[in-house]
Amino acid sequence: MTAISHQDDGRAGPPLAGQGQPDSTTRSERRDWLSSAVVQGLLAFGLYLAVWVPTAVHSLAHHPGRALLDQKSMDPNFYTWCLRWWPYAIGHGLNPLFTHEIGAPAGHTLAWVTTVPPLALLATPLTFAAGPVVSFSVLTAIAPPLAAWAAFVLCRRLTGKFWPGLLGGAVFGFSAYEMNHSEAGQLNLIYCLLLPLMAYLVVLWRDESIGARTFVILMGITMGVQFYLFLETFADMTAILALSLLVGFALAGRDGRPQMLRLTRLTALAYVLAIVLAAPYLRYALATKPPKLVAVTGMDLVSLVVPRPGRTLGIAWLAHEAIGPVETSQACYVGIPLIVVAILLAVTSRSSRTVRFLSVMLVLIMVAAIGPEVYLDGRPVARLPWARLFSLPIVRNAYPSRLMLFAFLILAVTAALWLAGPAQHIRWVDWARWPLAILVIAAIALDVPPMKISPATSVPAFISSGQYRQQLTPGEIVVVVSNVGNAGMLWQAQSGFYMRLSGGFINAGINHLSDLPPPVQDLKHATPARVARFEAYVKTNKIGAILLDVKHEPRWVAIFQQLGLVGHRTGGVLVYRTLGCQSCHALDWAQLGKHAPATT
Numbered sequence: 001m002t003a004i005s006h007q008d009d010g011r012a013g014p015p016l017a018g019q020g021q022p023d024s025t026t027r028s029e030r031r032d033w034l035s036s037a038v039v040q041g042l043l044a045f046g047l048y049l050a051v052w053v054p055t056a057v058h059s060l061a062h063h064p065g066r067a068l069l070d071q072k073s074m075d076p077n078f079y080t081w082c083l084r085w086w087p088y089a090i091g092h093g094l095n096p097l098f099t100h101e102i103g104a105p106a107g108h109t110l111a112w113v114t115t116v117p118p119l120a121l122l123a124t125p126l127t128f129a130a131g132p133v134v135s136f137s138v139l140t141a142i143a144p145p146l147a148a149w150a151a152f153v154l155c156r157r158l159t160g161k162f163w164p165g166l167l168g169g170a171v172f173g174f175s176a177y178e179m180n181h182s183e184a185g186q187l188n189l190i191y192c193l194l195l196p197l198m199a200y201l202v203v204l205w206r207d208e209s210i211g212a213r214t215f216v217i218l219m220g221i222t223m224g225v226q227f228y229l230f231l232e233t234f235a236d237m238t239a240i241l242a243l244s245l246l247v248g249f250a251l252a253g254r255d256g257r258p259q260m261l262r263l264t265r266l267t268a269l270a271y272v273l274a275i276v277l278a279a280p281y282l283r284y285a286l287a288t289k290p291p292k293l294v295a296v297t298g299m300d301l302v303s304l305v306v307p308r309p310g311r312t313l314g315i316a317w318l319a320h321e322a323i324g325p326v327e328t329s330q331a332c333y334v335g336i337p338l339i340v341v342a343i344l345l346a347v348t349s350r351s352s353r354t355v356r357f358l359s360v361m362l363v364l365i366m367v368a369a370i371g372p373e374v375y376l377d378g379r380p381v382a383r384l385p386w387a388r389l390f391s392l393p394i395v396r397n398a399y400p401s402r403l404m405l406f407a408f409l410i411l412a413v414t415a416a417l418w419l420a421g422p423a424q425h426i427r428w429v430d431w432a433r434w435p436l437a438i439l440v441i442a443a444i445a446l447d448v449p450p451m452k453i454s455p456a457t458s459v460p461a462f463i464s465s466g467q468y469r470q471q472l473t474p475g476e477i478v479v480v481v482s483n484v485g486n487a488g489m490l491w492q493a494q495s496g497f498y499m500r501l502s503g504g505f506i507n508a509g510i511n512h513l514s515d516l517p518p519p520v521q522d523l524k525h526a527t528p529a530r531v532a533r534f535e536a537y538v539k540t541n542k543i544g545a546i547l548l549d550v551k552h553e554p555r556w557v558a559i560f561q562q563l564g565l566v567g568h569r570t571g572g573v574l575v576y577r578t579l580g581c582q583s584c585h586a587l588d589w590a591q592l593g594k595h596a597p598a599t600t
Helices: 025-034 037-055 058-062 075-091 117-122 124-130 132-159 162-173 176-183 194-206 212-229 231-285 316-323 327-332 336-348 353-370 387-391 400-420 427-447 487-494 518-525 528-540 555-563
Strands: 373-376 379-383 477-481 545-549 567-570 573-577
Touching (some): 037 132, 058 132, 075 124, 075 132, 075 487, 117 124, 124 132, 132 162, 132 176, 132 194, 132 400, 132 487, 162 427, 176 327, 176 400, 176 427, 194 212, 194 231, 194 400, 212 231, 231 353, 231 400, 327 400, 336 353, 336 400, 353 373, 353 400, 477 487, 487 545, 518 555, 528 555
Parallel strands (some): 477 545
Antiparallel strands (some): 373 379, 545 573, 567 573
């Protein structure tokens, strides 16, 4: 983030308007207008939108009010819920960091949950006017172009040229990281535009375009917003920023070190402001225990050069290699052309301190993204000497592979500098600039996944037409059973929190991959003991109804009728009134049609 903060070499300044002898005043004015940073920024954003929306997310754009994105996953409907939760909680005077609306009746703490309050509050007018699904669809559709635009602003400032800036923006905004998390509907991860904007502030301060006070205020506010947007990215940013200041100080030379020390002091002041802004959250979060995640979350080295499954051009051996890495590592794909660009820039511009800084930071970040163990094609091959660092209290809950977000920002700047670089004495280097830039874009386009769009909305008429108001009482506790991921949280958000939900998926560290309460989920493999536990659960937790999504019902749901519950169908939902499970009865192994296992 401080990649270019300590010196100017290797940087072409913004073009001077009106250079040379124009043929006419009108042509000169037109050229001045087109070279404006604002105009070029708007043009770049328009180009990114024009390419992205009609191709990748056209279904979301055409039908924004339908819940369409990856309805097998939990995340899209969770974030839809979050977009409705924050305005609801604030409007009703509730603590937004604790909710009784899910996990009812006990509720859930949201202190260590990513509920994207900046996005929820920003989208509140749209949410109230058109609903949370529309807000989610719009936010998902524009996130990659916004990230690309933010990186374009940084790269154009550094190079002074439109096309190199456009390339750098595409490298960051349409990176595998952004594509992977856009496909999953993870708003906390795809809204990463603040990082290049922070780097942009550093460059503005270095160029004396803004003063120290303005820098501290803008940087502190931006950091504070990033904190609320996603705490893990904020923590990663803190570590990367500290490292970049150290590396920048080491490479700045005697003349540049005083400037680096000033930048360090100003950045520290910005952090103080950010922590003050984050104080309400921190005070509550530090009083609760974060969940512990257990998973392989480092970068598989194969992922750097092998695109995701299904994007391997039908090449058999490449398709085989793509299967090995875990899904989280798919967000780390860089591609051979971009790696070649980074290497060539490092070699041909090694006299530039800027390029040396970028190269060192890129290597360090990629090594850190590997995590505690080196994985190669899905297999651990070596444990790294610093593996114990990843067992420290905050670090163990982070995904090392997500550090690649910062690597993509460096790669974006690298690509822009490569394309905008001054003429070299080596002729083939100049000749190779545009061909390699085109190959970089081709490699990025190759890896863009087909968005997992459902053919029809997963919201039944029971919710969309308001039939739930005739079937349920306000605040009644229900269980929603559906093969749609987090259907209950989606329905609740759509209904304006008319009902309380027992269950709901927050994250894998809390819910263990199910949005159903354990006593209900256990009925999938029912035993007499589990049936008895379900009956006790219904009575103890005062479950008023079980709502079964008829179009997306799991195979095991016939157990409800066996238990003695009677349902009636309305609006695509089978409503089982539990009445305290008065009609429930015990089931033995013969009734369940199973043989008793050795243990239960």
